[in-house]
Amino acid sequence: MSQPNRKSARGFTLLETTIALTVLLIASVGALSGLIAASRSISEGQLRQYETALAEAHAHANWFLSKSSLATTCSSGACNTVTVAPENVAVGTTPWKLDPTVPSAISPATTPPTYANPLEAGAFFTIDATGVITPLAKDASWTSCASAGIPVGTFCREYAVTSGVEDASTNLGAIPAGTTVFTLWTRVVRIGQPSAATYSVVHREVVFQ
Numbered sequence: 001m002s003q004p005n006r007k008s009a010r011g012f013t014l015l016e017t018t019i020a021l022t023v024l025l026i027a028s029v030g031a032l033s034g035l036i037a038a039s040r041s042i043s044e045g046q047l048r049q050y051e052t053a054l055a056e057a058h059a060h061a062n063w064f065l066s067k068s069s070l071a072t073t074c075s076s077g078a079c080n081t082v083t084v085a086p087e088n089v090a091v092g093t094t095p096w097k098l099d100p101t102v103p104s105a106i107s108p109a110t111t112p113p114t115y116a117n118p119l120e121a122g123a124f125f126t127i128d129a130t131g132v133i134t135p136l137a138k139d140a141s142w143t144s145c146a147s148a149g150i151p152v153g154t155f156c157r158e159y160a161v162t163s164g165v166e167d168a169s170t171n172l173g174a175i176p177a178g179t180t181v182f183t184l185w186t187r188v189v190r191i192g193q194p195s196a197a198t199y200s201v202v203h204r205e206v207v208f209q
Contacts, residue, residue: 046131047190048199048201050127050131050133050155051155051188051189051190051200051201052188052201052203053119053133054119054125054133054155054157054188054201055157055186055187055188055201055202055203056203057117057119057120058099058119058120058157058159058186058203059184059186059203059205060120061101061117061120061121062184062205086160086162086185086187086202086204087185087187087200087202090146091144091145091146091156091158091187091189091200092144092145092146092147092158093144093146095160095161095162095185096144096145096158096159096160096185096187097144097158097159097160098123098138098142098143098144098145098156098157098158098159099121099122099123099157099158099159099186100123101120101121101122101123102121102122103115103117103118103120103121103122103135104116104121113134115134115135118133118134118135119133121135122135122136122138122157123138123142123145123156123157123158124136124137124138124142124150124154124155124156124157125154125155125156125157126151126153126154126155127153127155133155136154144158145157145158145189145191150191151191152191152192153190153191153192154190154191155188155189155190155191156188156189156190156191157186157187157188158186158187158188158189159184159185159186159187160184160185160187161182161183161184161185162182162183162185163181163182163183164181164182164183165181165183165206179208179209180208180209181206181207181208181209182206182207182209183204183205183206183207184204184205184207185202185203185204186202186203186204187200187201187202187203188200188201
């Protein structure tokens with residue numbers, strides 16, 4: 001009479017079980033890391049969309065403003081001349097300055113106040129959980145986007161005016177005599193980012209006056 005194969009029926013040893021659990025744990029950690037990275041990427045993409053909206057809103061508002069004062073500043077030699085691309089310059093340093101415009105609340109008594117055009121004016125902004133952008137009242141100590149004390153997560157908008165174009169080799173075509181060429185820059189940074197200049201959004205427009 002044949003004997004049953006006891007070896008095949010013995011089940012898993014403690015060592016085999018430990019190895020299997022270790023492999024499963026490693027796989028789970030890898031999957032979790034992938035989900036975290038994907039979530040972070042989505043979040044950063046949303047934040048960049050907010051930065052882009054604020055930069056473009058400032059540029060659009062400038063379309064309807066007189067450029068004569070800026071042209072006079074540049075033609076008198078007081079305009080910044082580009083030696084380093086402004087987008088590569090540290091936040092809060094020359095030629096960058098805080099957006100000097102002040103948002104106008106149409107319902108100041110509400111919390112938060114209601115603004116007619118909340119994106120077009122102001123230097124500081126917050127975003128609530130639903131994605132609504134609201135201007136943030138400027139503290140007197142906040143003299144630049146690099147000032148200490150600005151709450152982490154705040155969006156800060158700064159601008160610059162430089163003479164000519166960033167790339168001197170750019171072919172601008174035939175420019176009428178007496179025309180002043182300058183570039184309007186807008187940069188939006190999020191306070192608390194690892195490298196504000198790297199993760200910021202920069203908008204620029206060349207203006208002929």
